[in-house]
Amino acid sequence: DQQVKQNSPSLSVQEGRISILNCDYTNSMFDYFLWYKKYPAEGPTFLISISSIKDKNEDGRFTVFLNKSAKHLSLHIVPSQPGDSAVYFCAASTDYGGSQGNLIFGKGTKLSVKP
Amino acid sequence: GAGVSQSPSNKVTEKGKDVELRCDPISGHTALYWYRQSLGQGLEFLIYFQGNSAPDKSGLPSDRFSAERTGGSVSTLTIQRTQQEDSAVYLCASSPQLGRSTDTQYFGPGTRLTVL
Numbered sequence: 001d002q003q004v005k006q007n008s009p010s011l012s013v014q015e016g017r018i019s020i021l022n023c024d025y026t027n028s029m030f031d032y033f034l035w036y037k038k039y040p041a042e043g044p045t046f047l048i049s050i051s052s053i054k055d056k057n058e059d060g061r062f063t064v065f066l067n068k069s070a071k072h073l074s075l076h077i078v079p080s081q082p083g084d085s086a087v088y089f090c091a092a093s094t095d096y097g098g099s100q101g102n103l104i105f106g107k108g109t110k111l112s113v114k115p
Numbered sequence: 116g117a118g119v120s121q122s123p124s125n126k127v128t129e130k131g132k133d134v135e136l137r138c139d140p141i142s143g144h145t146a147l148y149w150y151r152q153s154l155g156q157g158l159e160f161l162i163y164f165q166g167n168s169a170p171d172k173s174g175l176p177s178d179r180f181s182a183e184r185t186g187g188s189v190s191t192l193t194i195q196r197t198q199q200e201d202s203a204v205y206l207c208a209s210s211p212q213l214g215r216s217t218d219t220q221y222f223g224p225g226t227r228l229t230v231l
Contacts, residue, residue, distance in 0.1 A: 002157075041224065042224050043119070043206055043208075043222030043224045044158070044206070044222045049217075049219075051217070093217075102160040102163050102171065103148075103150075103220065104160065105157035106157050107155070107156055108157060
């Protein structure tokens with residue numbers, strides 16, 4: 001049973017517009033959430049994260065929102081650029097139960113930003 | 116500085132053969148993780164190392180999978196008697212701390228394993 005779900009396998013956005021990538025989770029013990037970006041033939045690279053005690057974290061064009069009651073988070077990219085085209089993975093982590101920080105990933109959303 | 120490196124980048128093997136995948140973490144990183152990504156799936160946690168010990172092997176899918184880490188650095192993931200369902204991209208990540216949820220993990224480029 002998937003604990004982290006990204007229900008949209010792909011998203012296409014025009015350059016300059018907002019990209020919104022969504023993620024849902026089921027485990028209420030998750031206390032840290034991350035977004036990773038992956039280009040073909042490369043490993044995922046860390047993009048932005050948020051602690052469960054916050055509801056928003058912003059870094060330049062990237063903002064992550066967390067709605068704990070809905071067990072939902074989203075990544076906003078504004079303005080979107082063609083170089084943002086990649087697969088975006090949502091991931092969650094917890095220190096509960098001695099999990100040692102291993103990440104639980106969603107299946108990813110492929111973002112295409114068209115010029 | 117050098118990031119996480121993995122070798123080989125691609126490996127094609129026949130069903131039933133053993134394979135070894137290597138990971139060189141970022142120098143000085145204490146924690147090391149192995150994940151795999153099967154076609155159309157997200158990354159799946161396999162095993163975690165803290166130094167040379169593996170306190171969490173919960174993600175290893177079967178006893179055909181094993182991993183070791185020597186000198187607190189290089190790690191090797193071994194798959195014995197490979198099966199077609201083992202075909203995936205195997206990713207290694209390291210982080211500087213001791214396996215806390217807030218520690219950023221840095222990923223290598225992965226090894227693409229194809230079992231014929």
